[in-house]
Amino acid sequence: MWLIMLQLRDLPTQEVLQRFAQRYPAADVTAIASFLMLLRVATDLSVALDACLSKHDLLQGRWWVLILLMREADLTSTPSVLAEKLGVTRATMTGLLDGLEQGGLVQRISVPEDRRSVKIQLTAAGQAKLDAVMPDYYTRLRLCMRGLSEQQRNDLQAILGVIDHGMSAWDFNQ
C-alpha cells in the first residue's frame, strides 16, 4: 500500500495552534507541531528523491524494487515478497515489474518447483542502472544530512522509534 501525502507548505503559527487547542481540548500543541513538521520534511525529502531519480529515468517505486533485489545475495526474489517488503499490493507489483522488465532492468524466470511462482532477477542492465543512480543519490543524501552530528542521528532514530511504538495507540478503537 502506498501513501499519498501532501506537501504542507504552510505550517500553522503558534497563535493558530493555540486557537485550535482552545476549541479542541484534546489537542497537544507540541505533539501537533512536531507531527506536522515531521510530515513536511519527510514529504520534501521524498519529492527531492523523485526529482533525483527522474534524471535517471526512474520512478521511486521501480527504483525501490531494484534496491530490494540488490539487497539479496543472489539478486533474486519473487513478486509476492517484493510487494510485501515494499508495502504495495501484488497487483501493483505486477505493474512495477512489467515496467522494469520492459526496460530490461529485471527478468522474470519461471520456477519449475512451483509453477504458480516466478523468480525476479536483477539483470546486468539493472545493476548498471543502480551503479549510475546510487552514487548520485548517496551524495545528495550525505549533503542533506551533513548538518547532523552523530549524536543527533542517534537521537532522531531513538525518537522515531518512540513514535513508531506509540503509533500502535493510533488504532485504539478499531
Next chain:
Amino acid sequence: MWLIMLQLRDLPTQEVLQRFAQRYPAADVTAIASFLMLLRVATDLSVALDACLSKHDLLQGRWWVLILLMREADLTSTPSVLAEKLGVTRATMTGLLDGLEQGGLVQRISVPEDRRSVKIQLTAAGQAKLDAVMPDYYTRLRLCMRGLSEQQRNDLQAILGVIDHGMSAWDFNQ
C-alpha cells in the same frame, strides 16, 4: 504537488548497509539509516491518518483544505492560495473543492471586485465536520506522541530543521 511515498516495510540490516557502502563510497551509513527510518515513520503516520479520516468519510486532501479554511479568521480563502498552501496544483484544488462543495462542507462565493476569482468559505456543515473529526485526530496523535518528553519534541523539531536546511543541497546541480 503531492508526494507518493511507499511504506518501506523492510529496512536494510546493518550488514546490507555495509555492503552497499562498500560498493558505493559516497554512502553515509548513519545518514541513510536515519533517512529511511524517517520516511518509514512519516509514511506510517500518514497511512494511520488516512484510516482515521476515512471513518469520518474524509480523504486527507479535502480534510487539509477544511483545516486551512478554519485557520483563517473569516473562514475564507481562494483556490489559488489554498493550492499554494497545500502544495498542490490549482487543477487539483478545483477537484478537491468540487468534492467539498458537493458535500456541502464549503461554498464558492463570487467576488465582484475581481471577477476571475472566487472566495471559498467553510460552511456550518464544514465546521461541524471538523468538530467531529479533530477531537478524534488530536486524541490519537496525543497518544501516539505520548512517549516523547518535551526535550525530545524540541530535539526532533531542531533536527528536522537542520535536515530541512540541508535539503537545499539536494539540488546542488539542477
Next chain:
DNA sequence: ACATTATAGTTAGCCAGCTAATTATGTCAA
C-alpha cells in the same frame, strides 16, 4: 481420491493526483 481451501500472479476497471490547454478577466506600456 478428490473436494475444499489457500496461494501466486495477473487482469480490468476505479480514483485522485498530475500536465497542458482553455476561458475569462485584469494590468500595463507604447
Next chain:
DNA sequence: TTGACATAATTAGCTGGCTAACTATAATGT
C-alpha cells in the same frame, strides 16, 4: 486605447496507485 502579457479558475486527458475478480497451481482433510 489597445495589444501584449499576467493571473484565476477550470476542463480534458494521463498516470500509477488501488480493489476485486480471475486463472492456475499447490496443499489439506475426510
